[in-house]
Each structure stands twice: as C-alpha cells, then as structure tokens.
Amino acid sequence: MHWKETLPDWYVKKYGYQPCVNIGTAGHVDHGKTTLIQAFTGVWTSVHSQELRRGITIRVGYSDAAFYKCKECEPPVGYSTTPKCPNCKKESELSRVVSFVDSPGHESLMANMLSGSALMDGAILVIAANEQVPKPQTREHLLALETLGIKQIVVVQNKVDLISYKEALSNYKDITKFVKGTKALKSPIIPVSAQSGLNIDALIGAIEETIETPQRDESKNAVMHVLRSFDVNKPGAKIKTIKGGVIGGSLTQGVFNIGDEIEIKPGILNEKKKSYEPIQTEIASLGTGAGTVEIVKPGGLVAIGTKLDPSLTRSDS
Structure with a gap:
C-alpha cells in the first residue's frame, strides 16, 4: 500500500x-x-x-x-x-x-x-x-x-x-x-x-x-530551491507528444498551482553581456511522490513540469 x-484528513489539509x-x-x-x-x-x-x-x-x-x-x-x-x-x-x-x-x-x-x-x-x-x-x-x-x-x-x-x-x-x-x-x-x-x-x-x-517540521508561510510569493532537472521524453518521441522540461526541488514558502507563471534564476548565460538572463515559463504539471497533483506546498521534494525546451533541463543541465 x-x-x-x-x-x-488533517495531514492532507495541512500539507497536501x-x-x-x-x-x-x-x-x-x-x-x-x-x-x-x-x-x-x-x-x-x-x-x-x-x-x-x-x-x-x-x-x-x-x-x-x-x-x-x-x-x-x-x-x-x-x-x-x-x-x-x-x-x-x-x-x-x-x-x-x-x-x-x-x-x-x-x-x-x-x-x-x-x-x-x-x-x-x-x-x-x-x-x-x-x-x-x-x-x-x-x-x-x-x-x-x-x-x-x-x-x-x-x-x-x-x-x-x-x-x-x-x-x-x-x-x-x-x-x-x-x-x-x-x-x-x-x-x-x-x-x-x-x-x-x-x-x-x-x-x-x-x-x-x-527533527521537527518547520513552520512555513504559504501566503508569501512562492520560492523554490531547484535541486535537479530532467528531460522526461523518450528517444524518438513524436513532436506532438514531447513534454516540457521538468525541474525538481522544494518550496520554502508560498504555493504553486498549474498554470502559474514562474521565473527561474540565475537563468541562461549571455556570453556577450557576460551576465545571466532569468527564464520565464509556465507550470504545465505538478508532481509529488504521491503522483500528479493540482497544488504543491512548502516542504518535501516536488517536481514541476514546465513549458521549457526539454534540452535546457536534460540531466541536471
């Protein structure tokens, strides 16, 4: 099981x-x-x-x-x-x-x-x-x-x-x-x-x-520490079935919902300007160890499916 x-019910209400x-x-x-x-x-x-x-x-x-x-x-x-x-x-x-x-x-x-x-x-x-x-x-x-x-x-x-x-x-x-x-x-x-x-x-x-469970503030703007990134598409996948890049990590505050606009920092290195440019994208899916969910909260490791080119997230890149 x-x-x-x-x-x-008390756990789902508090932590999802x-x-x-x-x-x-x-x-x-x-x-x-x-x-x-x-x-x-x-x-x-x-x-x-x-x-x-x-x-x-x-x-x-x-x-x-x-x-x-x-x-x-x-x-x-x-x-x-x-x-x-x-x-x-x-x-x-x-x-x-x-x-x-x-x-x-x-x-x-x-x-x-x-x-x-x-x-x-x-x-x-x-x-x-x-x-x-x-x-x-x-x-x-x-x-x-x-x-x-x-x-x-x-x-x-x-x-x-x-x-x-x-x-x-x-x-x-x-x-x-x-x-x-x-x-x-x-x-x-x-x-x-x-x-x-x-x-x-x-x-x-x-x-x-x-080890106590920390108190976290869900009312603040969501902040997530990214630990891993993935390309979940199999080799030879058809264009219509390709899914966007996935990032994994943990929220320290706020919540994420499907459809939220997010910004990933520091982003992509601009060689000419010698600076990083943040990446904007949209949340396409959310996942936890329990499977696909509609919302993720602070605490615990979660996966965020985005609309990014999956080549940007392949193998922790």
Whole structure:
C-alpha cells in the first residue's frame, strides 16, 4: 500500500499529498547512506549508470517515506514505515511523510553534497561502526551542516552487525568524542544495521523526536530551491507528444498551482553581456511522490513540469 492511501484528513489539509520535511544524509563514502535510505523507503537512490558501475552516489538522490506510530506499543518498537505495526500487527497512525535527500560522500563530489544540503531541514550523519572515527568526509560533512545552519542532526552508528559488542562500544565512545564541541553534541547516536534493518524502529523514533517540521508561510510569493532537472521524453518521441522540461526541488514558502507563471534564476548565460538572463515559463504539471497533483506546498521534494525546451533541463543541465 502506498503512503498516499493512508493520509488522514488533517495531514492532507495541512500539507497536501506530499512530504512535509526534507531530511538529508551526510557521511563518508561507503558508510551506508544510500542503504539506510533504502531501509526506510525501499528505493535505491543511486540509479545513474556511473553510480551503479562505481558503487557510490554521485548525483543527489531522493525518495519519500511515511513514518507511522503504533498506539499500543511502547517506543521505540512502535515506530515503522508501514501502516500496520510489525510488532503487534495492529493499525498504526501516520506521524508524517518525509523526503530523503541522499548526498554523495566522496571527496570529489563535495559540491554535489552542498547543493543537496541546501534543502535539508535536518540531517542523518551516518558513521560506519567498523571503521576509524572520524573519516575525512565525516568531518567535512558535519562542518558543512554546521556552516549551513542545520542544527537538527541524528547520528547513526551503522554496520554494527559486522563487529563485536566490545568493538561497537569502543566505536560509540569514539563518536561521542568526535561530536564534542559541534552542533551534534546533544544528538542521539543510534546503532543500526541498515543492510539487515536492525534497530530501524529506534532510528525512526529518534528522527521524530529530534527533527521537527518547520513552520512555513504559504501566503508569501512562492520560492523554490531547484535541486535537479530532467528531460522526461523518450528517444524518438513524436513532436506532438514531447513534454516540457521538468525541474525538481522544494518550496520554502508560498504555493504553486498549474498554470502559474514562474521565473527561474540565475537563468541562461549571455556570453556577450557576460551576465545571466532569468527564464520565464509556465507550470504545465505538478508532481509529488504521491503522483500528479493540482497544488504543491512548502516542504518535501516536488517536481514541476514546465513549458521549457526539454534540452535546457536534460540531466541536471
């Protein structure tokens, strides 16, 4: 069952058919960020051909998940990503729907990580339990989160299934030393195995208690941070069936409706004037993880179908 079919009236009225918060991942390459998101969402966000060949995240990935809380079970076992409690098998209540922003961990892709972190309301700092603490990108990513003002952080001690209890405890102490003097000082540190799904319920509970949904103003003019862009047309598509370019990102304020006129900045570089010219276009369609919608609100990742030449938006161009 898709999460859109479980949304209660209060959620739809407040947030619409979309996630309400963006949570990013941070941490060193191969510490399990993408695997962790797959444990939440069932989606492997590294889908680019080069990512699959190299086994690392290159572009910023994204996917959605719904968090549910059982009324009968005591935390943390009452938290899950399914509407039926895996512990007592009774119906759970929706807590909220979240968008995950999966950032690259490799040092050469730091700029990609920073572009993704600009959308984050909170972050999960993933640290492998079977490696020395801290690794270079672990330190750099935490510094980036602090620089960008992201204070709501949950620390994940991943891959605990690969080491002994004694080793896990030693690694845990190393993590606590590492986060001293940082914005993650008071962050919960949750031991998990993303690969096997171990302790994911406790992690969901920590996320729900630590990362709040921001208050956003829908009455202001809409502002959206663009993260990705796409050409959704298949090769050889007929002229009459070609769709305009699609941009993906998240609104920070206001709302978008189909038919709205929008301006994309900085726009196209004018070589003669040595300046950028903003692009004006019209919204042709709106989409979220729930499918096509009539309106999108702040919070969560959304897709905007435009009337732009799709060559302008191909592959994040």
